[in-house]
Amino acid sequence: MSATTEAPDTTTAAKPKLKTSAMIASFADAGQKTASAPFGHALVKAAQENDRIVGLTADLGKYTDMHIFAQAFPERFFQMGMAEQLLFGAAAGLAETGLVPFASTYSVFAARRAYDFLCLDAAEPNLNVNIVGGLPGLTTGYGPSHQATEDMAIFRGMPNLTIVDPCDSIDIEQAVPQLAASEGPTYLRLLRGNVPTVLDEYGYNFELGKAKVLRGGNDVVFISSGLMTMRALQAAKALAEHNVDVAVVHTPTIKPFDAETVLAEINTDRLAVTLENHSVIGGLFETVASAVVTAGIGKRVVPVALPDEFLDAGALPTLHERYGLTVQRIVAKVLAELS
Amino acid sequence: MVLSQEIHTPNQAPGDAGETAADRLERVSAAAYRIRHHALNMGEVQGQGYVGQALGAADMLATVYGDQLNFRAEDPHWEGRDRFLLSTGHYAIGHYAALAEAGIVPVEELETYGSDDSRLPMSGMSTYTPGMEISGGSLGHGLTIAVGMALGLRYQGSGARVFNFLSDGELDEGSTWEAAMGAHHHQLGNLTAMVDINALQADGKTDTVLRTEPVTEKWESFGWYTQRVDGNDVGALLAAFDNAAAQATATGRPSVILCDTKVGRGVPLLEEREKAHFMRIEENEWQTCREQLTAGYEGKVSA
Numbered sequence: 001m002s003a004t005t006e007a008p009d010t011t012t013a014a015k016p017k018l019k020t021s022a023m024i025a026s027f028a029d030a031g032q033k034t035a036s037a038p039f040g041h042a043l044v045k046a047a048q049e050n051d052r053i054v055g056l057t058a059d060l061g062k063y064t065d066m067h068i069f070a071q072a073f074p075e076r077f078f079q080m081g082m083a084e085q086l087l088f089g090a091a092a093g094l095a096e097t098g099l100v101p102f103a104s105t106y107s108v109f110a111a112r113r114a115y116d117f118l119c120l121d122a123a124e125p126n127l128n129v130n131i132v133g134g135l136p137g138l139t140t141g142y143g144p145s146h147q148a149t150e151d152m153a154i155f156r157g158m159p160n161l162t163i164v165d166p167c168d169s170i171d172i173e174q175a176v177p178q179l180a181a182s183e184g185p186t187y188l189r190l191l192r193g194n195v196p197t198v199l200d201e202y203g204y205n206f207e208l209g210k211a212k213v214l215r216g217g218n219d220v221v222f223i224s225s226g227l228m229t230m231r232a233l234q235a236a237k238a239l240a241e242h243n244v245d246v247a248v249v250h251t252p253t254i255k256p257f258d259a260e261t262v263l264a265e266i267n268t269d270r271l272a273v274t275l276e277n278h279s280v281i282g283g284l285f286e287t288v289a290s291a292v293v294t295a296g297i298g299k300r301v302v303p304v305a306l307p308d309e310f311l312d313a314g315a316l317p318t319l320h321e322r323y324g325l326t327v328q329r330i331v332a333k334v335l336a337e338l339s
Numbered sequence: 340m341v342l343s344q345e346i347h348t349p350n351q352a353p354g355d356a357g358e359t360a361a362d363r364l365e366r367v368s369a370a371a372y373r374i375r376h377h378a379l380n381m382g383e384v385q386g387q388g389y390v391g392q393a394l395g396a397a398d399m400l401a402t403v404y405g406d407q408l409n410f411r412a413e414d415p416h417w418e419g420r421d422r423f424l425l426s427t428g429h430y431a432i433g434h435y436a437a438l439a440e441a442g443i444v445p446v447e448e449l450e451t452y453g454s455d456d457s458r459l460p461m462s463g464m465s466t467y468t469p470g471m472e473i474s475g476g477s478l479g480h481g482l483t484i485a486v487g488m489a490l491g492l493r494y495q496g497s498g499a500r501v502f503n504f505l506s507d508g509e510l511d512e513g514s515t516w517e518a519a520m521g522a523h524h525h526q527l528g529n530l531t532a533m534v535d536i537n538a539l540q541a542d543g544k545t546d547t548v549l550r551t552e553p554v555t556e557k558w559e560s561f562g563w564y565t566q567r568v569d570g571n572d573v574g575a576l577l578a579a580f581d582n583a584a585a586q587a588t589a590t591g592r593p594s595v596i597l598c599d600t601k602v603g604r605g606v607p608l609l610e611e612r613e614k615a616h617f618m619r620i621e622e623n624e625w626q627t628c629r630e631q632l633t634a635g636y637e638g639k640v641s642a
Contacts, residue, residue, distance in 0.1 A: 076494070079524075081520065085479070085483055086483045086518050089482075089486065089487060089518065090486045090518075090521065091487060093485060093486060093491060094490060094491040095487075096472070096473075096484070096491070097487075097495060098495070099491050101487075116477055117480060117514070121480055121483070121484055124466065125466055125473075
C-alpha cells in the first residue's frame with residue numbers, strides 16, 4: 001500500500017491515488033447535508049437539563065467532540081489523560097456518587113484496552129456509565145491500531161451493557177438524552193465532526209431498544225445499523241432503477257436487540273440482507289442470525305460486513321470500496337443474489 | 340461491640356470526647372483483636388481462606404473503622420459517609436470482620452462467609468454486602484474508582500473522604516499508577532490510599548515476583564503525601580492517619596499510607612508458617628490459633 005506516502009507514484013500514472021488524509025476522514029458524500037459535532041452539542045443540551053451529567057475523556061476530547069461539552073461546562077469536565085483504565089474506573093466512581101458520566105475515547109481503546117474496567121466497575125454494578133467510542137468499524141484509514149472492526153463483537157458479551165450504533169446526526173442527537181436517562185452502562189459508536197443528516201427525510205425518531213422500518217419494499221429487506229443505514233437507503237434508491245424494490249429496517253440499538261420488529265420483516269419471501277460497519281463476526285449479522293435461528297425461521301441471511309481480517313491502511317473511499325461497504329458494491333451484491 | 344444506632348465520626352485527636360491517647364490505643368487494639376478473632380472463626384467455617392492476609396491487615400482495618408471513618412452503621416448508604424474501597428477482593432474476610440466490628444453486618448452473619456446464598460462471598464462485591472462500596476478482586480481497579488468518587492464528591496460539595504485499601508501486589512498493575520497520576524493531577528486531597536505491604540503475592544515473595552521497591556520514593560515522585568509505617572503498630576497507624584486527616588482538603592495532595600505488615604500477625608503458629616498466598620490451616624489448629632491470639636492480646640494489654 002502506498003496510499004500513506006507522500007512520494008509521487010511513478011509506476012502507474014493512469015489514476016492519481018487517494019491520500020489517507022486526516023485520521024478521521026469524513027464519510028459524508030459531496031454536497032450532503034451534515035451537522036457539526038452532533039454528539040458534543042447534544043451532550044451540552046442534555047447537561048443543561050440534567051445537572052448530574054459530567055464528561056470525561058482520555059486525551060481525545062477534541063477528536064470525540066467532547067471539547068464542545070468541556071467548553072460549555074469546564075467544571076463538569078474531567079481530563080483523565082491517556083489512561084483508559086483510569087477513564088473507565090473513574091467514570092464508575094463518578095456514577096457511584098450519583099453523577100451521570102459520559103466518557104469518550106476511540107472505540108479501539110474502549111473495547112480492547114480497558115474492557116475489564118468497564119465490565120467489573122460499571123456493568124456488574126449496573127451503573128449509569130456512558131461510553132462514547134470514536135472511529136467505530138472502518139471510519140479511519142490508519143489501519144488496525146485505529147480501526148475498531150470488532151468492537152461490537154467484544155462488547156456484546158458484556159451483561160447489562162446497552163450498545164447503540166447510530167446512523168447519522170439525528171440518531172446521535174436523540175440518543176444522547178435517552179442514554180443519560182436509561183439505567184445501566186451504554187456504549188455509543190460515535191460519528192463525529194461533520195456528520196451526515198439522513199433520517200430526517202423518513203419521519204424517524206430514535207427510540208432506545210427499537211428498530212424502525214424506514215421504507216417498505218417487495219423484493220429485498222435490508223437490516224442495517226450505523227452509517228451503513230445511510231448506504232442501505234442510497235442502495236435502495238439505486239436498486240429501484242434496476243426494478244428491485246428494497247425495504248430498509250434501521251436497528252440502531254444492537255443490544256438489547258429488537259428481534260420482534262426485525263423478525264417480522266425477515267420472515268417473508270424477500271431476500272434478507274444485513275449491512276454493518278463491523279466485522280462479519282459478532283456484530284449485527286450474527287445478532288440477526290441468532291434471532292432467526294432461535295425463532296426457528298429457516299431463512300438465509302446475506303451479510304454485508306467487513307471481513308474477518310486486519311484491514312489495510314489507506315484512503316477511506318478506497319477501503320470502503322475494497323471491503324464492500326460502498327453503494328456500488330451493495331447494489332452489485334444484491335443483483336448477484338437475485339440473478 | 341459498638342451499638343448499631345451509633346453514628347461514628349472521625350476521632351482524629353487523642354483527647355477528643357475525653358479519651359486519652361492510651362485509651363484510644365487500647366480501644367483500637369481491642370477492635371483489631373476482635374477483627375482477628377472473627378477472621379479465624381470465619382476461616383474455620385470455610386475450612387480455608389485468606390486468613391493470613393486478614394490477620395496481617397487487621398490493625399489497618401481497625402484503625403480505619405474504629406477511629407477514622409465517618410459512617411452510620413444503620414444506614415450504610417448515607418450520602419455523607421466516608422467511602423472505604425476494598426480493592427483487594429480476597430481480603431473480604433478481614434473486611435467483613437471489620438464491618439461486623441463496625442455494626443454494619445451482624446456478627447452472627449459472619450459464619451455464612453463463602454456459603455451459597457450468603458451476603459458474604461469469598462471475594463468482596465458491592466452488589467452483595469452492605470458497606471462494601473465496590474466489587475474488587477480484579478486487582479488494580481480500586482484506586483481508579485476512588486479517583487472518580489473523590490472527583491464526584493468534591494464536585495458535589497461533599498466533605499466526605501475516600502479511603503482506598505490496596506495491596507503491594509496491586510502496585511504491579513499499571514492502572515494503579517494511572518490512578519496515582521490522576522489523583523495528583525486533579526489534586527484529590529480528599530483521597531487517602533492505604534497500601535498493605537505484606538511482601539507476598541500469589542506466586543511468592545513480592546521481590547521475586549515483580550520488584551516494586553522503592554515504594555516510598557515511587558509514591559513521593561508521583562506527588563503524593565507519603566508516609567510509611569509499621570502496619571501492625573496501632574500507635575504508628577493512628578499517628579499516620581491523623582497526619583493524613585490533618586492535611587486532607589478538598590483540593591490538595593492525595594495521601595498514601597504505606598503499611599508494612601506481617602501475614603498471620605497475632606498468631607505465632609501462622610506467623611512462623613511458610614508464607615503462602617492461600618494459607619493452609621488444619622482442622623485441629625483453629626482452636627490453637629484462637630488461644631494464641633487471645634494470649635498474645637491479653638499479654639500485651641496487661642503488660
